[in-house]
Amino acid sequence: MVNTYPSDTSANPAIVAQSAVRRLPRWIVWTLCLAYVLPGFMGRTPWKAADMEAFGFMFNLAQPFGSDNVSWLKPTLLGQTDSGAALLPYWLGAWAIQLAPKGLPIDTAAQLPFIALLGLTLAATWYAVYALARTPAAQPVSFAFGGEAKPADYARAIADGGLLALLACLGLARLSHEATPALAQLSFSALLFFALANLARKRMTSLFCAALAIIGLALSGAPALAMILGAGGAIVIALDTGQPQSLRVRKVDVAWVLIFCLASAAITSGLDLWRWRVASSHLFEIQAMARLLLWFTWPAWPLALWTLWRWRNQLKSISANPHLSLPLWFMGVGIATTWMSGLSDRALLISLPALATLAAFALPTLKRSVSAFIDWFTLLFFSVGALIIWTVWLSMQTGFPAQPAINVARLAPGFVLQFSLTAFILASLATLAWAGLVRWRAGRHRSALWKSMVLPASGAILCWLLVMTLWLSLLDFGRSYAPLVNKVRSMMGATDCVHYYGLTKAQGAAFQFHGNLKLLPVTTRAQSTVSNTSQCAWLIVDTQALAAFTQEVDASAWTQHATVRRPSDNNEDIVLFRALSISITAKP
Template sequence: MSHPTPAIVPQSAVRPLPRWALVLLCLAYAIAGFVGRAPWRNSDMASFGYMRELALGHTAWMHPLLAGMPPDGDELLPLWLGAWAIQLLDGWVAAELAARTPFMALLLITLVATWYGVYYLARSPGAQPVAFAFGGEAQPADYARALADAGLLALIACLGLAQLSHETTSHLTQLASTSLLFFAGAAMPRRMAWSVACAAAGLFGLVLSGAPMLATLLGLGCTWLVWSSTRSTEARLRTTATTVLAALTLAAAVLALQLDLWRWRIASMDYAREWQGLLRLFIWFSWPAWPLALWTLWRWRRQITSREYHRHLLLPLCFVLVTVGATLTTQPADRSLLLGLPALATLAAFALPTLRRSIAALIDWFTLLFFSASAIAIWVIWLAVQTGVPAKPAANVARLAPGYEPGFSALAFGVALTATAAWCALVYWRAARNRAVIWKSLVLPASGATLGWLLLMTLWLPLLNYGRSLEPQVAGVAAAITDKQGCVAGYSLTRAQIAALAYHGQLRVATVSQQHLCDWAVVDADLGPALDTLLPAAQWRLVARVKRPTDRNDVLLVLRRAGNRP
């Protein structure tokens, strides 16, 4: 039985968002956080370390190593992209910025693929609004463009997208690959050539980024939905599209098998103890898309349960369910949930044609208050760090980041001031006019998220680099080591610490088999009593204890072989 669509949209409500504004918003969001930022500790620093080793020719491309250690995961594609960029831009920009260049492109690809994915889903017959008796309903192309604008705004507004989409790790390549596959499932068979190319890039990108199971599940889901939800008048194209998708999915699975990338990654979790943390993650990470997505599932419930397989609802729902399943069974959970944001934003977009005016007004007021208060707090703390007034925020920063010396950047200040002025102008525009366009409720959330990210990555960036980078601690280690020509033995060090010692400290960290040749050692203080066994006091003497400024418990010990003198 065919159920009527709940979308009632006049032509006046589907005016497109000005292209220049949308492009500027995407560029501001994508560039901020990549330019000027030091590699942050943990996965961001570790990935950069492997990229640099590959670019310098110190390790094999198929089996990258850092001080003899393989990566934590099976990702190859992100390491290759970063290494190629370092080689290509050598001498033009710093290695850390060069490594981020392809990841800026990957984030932009994610945004573009999401826009086009929503566009083609909105062009499907089941997604069209109700036809008016005397005409005046939204035209299909205009309706699809307006919903695509809304879907892109919903994605940018998601709070969990900001940091993880600006790290040079496999999670961003997985996100871009998932978005390309999502577009392919939405556009087939209407745009066969582009869809096949994007499906291939998405499936193989997921495999080479360490997610072969997700590639297989999402590929099979797209294949089934393209076969089930395509109209009978397109039977020939439907058969071709599903055959190609099935073949590409099989090829991706075979590639993962050939490269030995299949791994059992199901993590045992105590859900009785961790459900509260997972619930908080779901609530804040995908805000504000998830409430709108739930509204979509309620208002379009008859289309979801009908026998006509409406792809504009089932395709994003399939992607969301697969990524939520991965979130509940793998660690870290937020990295898995990141891959579901484009599909969740798509479901959020389809809520707008059915949204009540009171709910839209509530979203606007909440967004206005939340992001305005956040921006004011960021500015106040920056002023306190620069001038000492107000005194309490300045004292808190001095306590949390001892030794930090603030500096003033005219460029960063100008960008932050321009972004804040643009936010004020947008708020005035939104409050002064009762716009009927369906994407209006997501303009403030997306712009507010971009404003907050821009302010953090300009005004607070030096402070964040000081607190989240390993560079200050490594500088102390490098200063204690007087002979930098030889090797350094590392004990109980993470991959990020080894990468930071090699890049920031210009030290050569030895592999396990070479550690006995080194006259210097850098040891994590948490090694405890085992330190005396590995490095007996009769043979080694302590030279320095170097703390990370923002964490007193993170201490590195610098030791020298007792038979050597400074």
């Protein structure tokens, strides 16, 4: 039998002493995670457009207007179902709204489950990396006279590095802070990654998590992804020959995972949730795909490539090396899904935990010069980014320097920045912490595996926190529908309903939530059987639908009142019409 254990130094590049795996204080890990998770969810309204659309489904489920029938199995918004066929994310948001205490804003309540989902993503990634690093093939080379890293300490250091690599990924920040099905898919795929990585050691916990993850993925708009990741991942783990016989995955456990996949397929078929969305027109856009991968997965992708190069001898017997094969499977599926779904960055989200895992296994093999380059590049990149954020904020507050404030006024006309002491204090503390971290990293300290990822992760968190404090009111003004809705609402006076034509689901949700309006579709020529009447005095139409509106609706019953532009968007206008005569046929 061929020996695939770490003593085979020709295949294992990890040469790690016990001194290099010292513990990263847990309070630092918790602080970094909280500083990343909470900003971006708190203090803002749902943004354009996927965020607002998802909230609209939750809002309609939790607080339906009037006596309209609401189907929890077929949630609708403006009479349309979700094109992604997701259910569970909307259920979670709606339940949170219904259970929220009085006084808590509805949009904040809807975000609470998604805060938990992002936290679950980070935790699942850490424990998955830890489990994979504990496998014999991933362990460092044993020294002739002892002193090599202990298995548990080594695995913990690698897991810390994997978590930091995930936090550092540029593409994770915005999309992981939107209450959309994409975040649910990321969370459940990370949970499945954790379950498969731990299947040999923690059978019952892993099987429970695998069932939850597969069903959760299927009900979050990704039933095919649940089948592929679940079945393929189970087979990858089952083929592992690098483990001692006592630690190998049992065939019955693999069978259970496959049963979960079949059960999820049956459930989604019964609920009619299968959707095939292959964008063949984008399959040959190689450059666009490369650009997306380069920035979205930075800085994990260079380290992941380095891992594949340094561990290339183990790739020859990849089935015996689950610390490489399992993340490669999840990463490959995520990239392939992105490619076939029209280069969707939301689809690429699910590859980030696996990519961060591969990046973590590069840390034991990095040369000191490479580590120093990462540190200095990161230091310059994020320090300059933080300086720009502070400069723009100072310009908006004081008018000096003048040009940033002029640019903001041009891009967001009508925006007035108000000083927030809380935001200023949080941003100042984060900046001081960054300065202290840079000073610590520049000092002489014992090497640790996770040190090379501390600055990238902390820098990404710093810039994210600064943007979500100092720039939050500006971003909320620019990306929220509230300014547009408030303008239209002020022109309509006292009314509780409005007709609509050609609105997107996100626009409709915004008028329902921000405007507190009941939206009724306008009667078209094909639907009209009597003289033109209207239940509401006002009609709103998206400008992009005006041509179709004049053809399908009898415009003689309406007179144009105003055209309202979304302040920060030149391509989104709402035309407001007033009814010439109103016949109340039903109570709005």
